[in-house]
Amino acid sequence: MLEIKNLHVEVEGQPILNGIDLVIPDGEVHAIMGPNGSGKSTLSYVIAGKEEYDITEGDILYNGESILEMDPAERVAAGLFLAFQYPIEIPGVATMTFLRTAINAVRKEREQDELSIPDMMKLIQGKAKDLGVKPEMLKRGLNVGFSGGEKKRMEILQMALLDPGMCILDETDSGLDIDALRIVSEGVNALRSENRSMLVITHYQRLLNYIVPDKVHVMTDGKIVRTGGKELALELEDAGYAEYDEELA
């Protein structure tokens, strides 16, 4: 369970999140929708532990414990995973090498044994196939020269491999054509389970036709201004965010 309590965040003295309250119980999928610049990615980075943000008030608890003092790797080991809106390229590091290093790093932190190379290959190749990640992509530098869709698939592949309890997907749908959207959504849906929760961040309602959420939150100006069921997404699709945003109104 993820609990965000009265979270206030600033960057260089500039307030970005202005008191977020959000609880995602185990097994639930919540969506956050909101206009560009409303603070959705900031929230996801803060949960994952990016340094440049100052938390001026509030707390984030995962399974009852505050994560604010944990470094990013410890958060991953605890079960948090962020699929990036803009995945980063690491030239010269073969994707397969990166995946192996990440899996073993997380296993070590979780006090599990390292996987043998054959087991590792089987695991990675199996999940890659499910997500339509071609074997030659695993040989290329991580995310280097990948199309937008390939990068997003790679994020979901990593999510599947690191066995998280709480998945945060930041605009995973942007840049995907309809086929890729379907494959990625199927991959995400396959990971839905009783003890895994998800926070799906999106700008568009479209994704939520595929990944059907238990709850939808609307975020503007660093605040959650409305919460409802999945039908709220459809309503937003028609009316837009204008009624929630003074500047847009």
Place this chain on the structure above:
Amino acid sequence: MAAVKETIDQVKELDLDKYKYGFTTDIETVKAPKGLNEDIVKFISAKKDEPEWMLEWRMDAYERWLTMKEPEWAKVEYEKPDFQDLYYYAAPKSSEAPKSLDEVDPELLATYEKLGIPLKEQEVLAGVEGAKVAMDVVFDSVSVVTTFKEELAKAGVIFCSISEAIKEHPELVQKYLGSVVPKSDNFYATLNSAVFSDGSFVYIPPGVRCPMELSTYFRINEENTGQFERTLIIADKGSYVSYLEGCTAPMRDENQLHAAVVELVALDDAEIKYSTVQNWYPGDKDGKGGVFNFVTKRGDCRGANSKISWTQVETGSAITWKYPSCILRGDNSQGEFYSIAISNGLQQVDSGTKMVHLGKNTSSRIISKGISAGKSSNTYRGLVSAHKKASGARNFTQCDSLLIGDQCSAHTVPYIEAKNSTATFEHEATTSKISDDQMFYAQARGLNEEEAVALIVNGFAREVIQQLPMEFMAETQKLIGISLEGSVG
């Protein structure tokens, strides 16, 4: 394999600060008196039972050295060694004349086991099955053992210590010694010519592809002792050899001097691949101690269509002054230089290469990856020149620097001289910082800071790592991680 695993585990248990090779070996040694004069040169030559011509050669070098000054053009700062306060010869007493592994002092064998260097011939390195590596092992001033000699002899390959070659193969030594790095080449090379104590000798006969990797492992143990080894490799017509050099030293508060000379000669259609993994003790975090690594390495592509390739991974030493170079004399000959130079703490590196194009249609390629962290300084210094007769000469240089943190510095000093208008030289250089976004991304996948840095740096240096012999790739990747420990956070 069991023994290798065991030695690796032992090394892990040593827990010696960060530099895991920092232990000393308690062993009785024979030393020359401190200081340098004619008598010391004679002492070394006599100890090795050298022929008269060798002593004359040394004495001539010594005379010239007296007239020379230490070079000061490199971007390094240090207190110059007091050449009269050094020992020029130290040898483990027990191994003055070891003939085979059975005769090597067990204390020495234990040392190499601790270092993870298996000397037993049935062992293999770095867990690569089926890989055989023949080793010449130099402890302070002498070569203590050379492995796989017989098997190599069957192929006609000569692999022995230079002391032995001087006695057993004088015609080869006289013909080639000093033919690439002349006796009076530079201050340190000249000093080496006078007092070199040991090193490796390789001769590959015409048409032979050397059946295994050859390797020399250098270890400085004694205090206040200079190591002056001399390596000479000759690849006769149409032959091929791959050679690897590794080095470590104990942690000592005093600086240790290492002034080696390596000469490579490739005749027509021959190829030499020379790789170095240098991990001398870099000194402590305050810059106390560490090895001064002042080395002259040069290859002569003497024959047509010959090729010499240098690959170096420089991670240790307090000061590195080193420019493995190629003289591209034969028509269509090729020179390559692949380098990873890592500096951390207060280390200073001034390294690079010279590609001297003399023959027609000669080509060279330089890939240099400098990584600076801590408060270190890292300079690439390179010269590419084409002689008047070097029509069609080509060079490609790629020089990339990566900075970790904001207290280190990187410098690129390329010199280009083209005396032939048909020469084409390309130079590309980049300087970048390890990006926060890359670091965060790797950390958001479960890597800690040090693992993230090691991964990103290995990616940055990949083009060079790929040039290393397979057996040493994995070790090198780990070494890169270890060298950068403490560079972030």
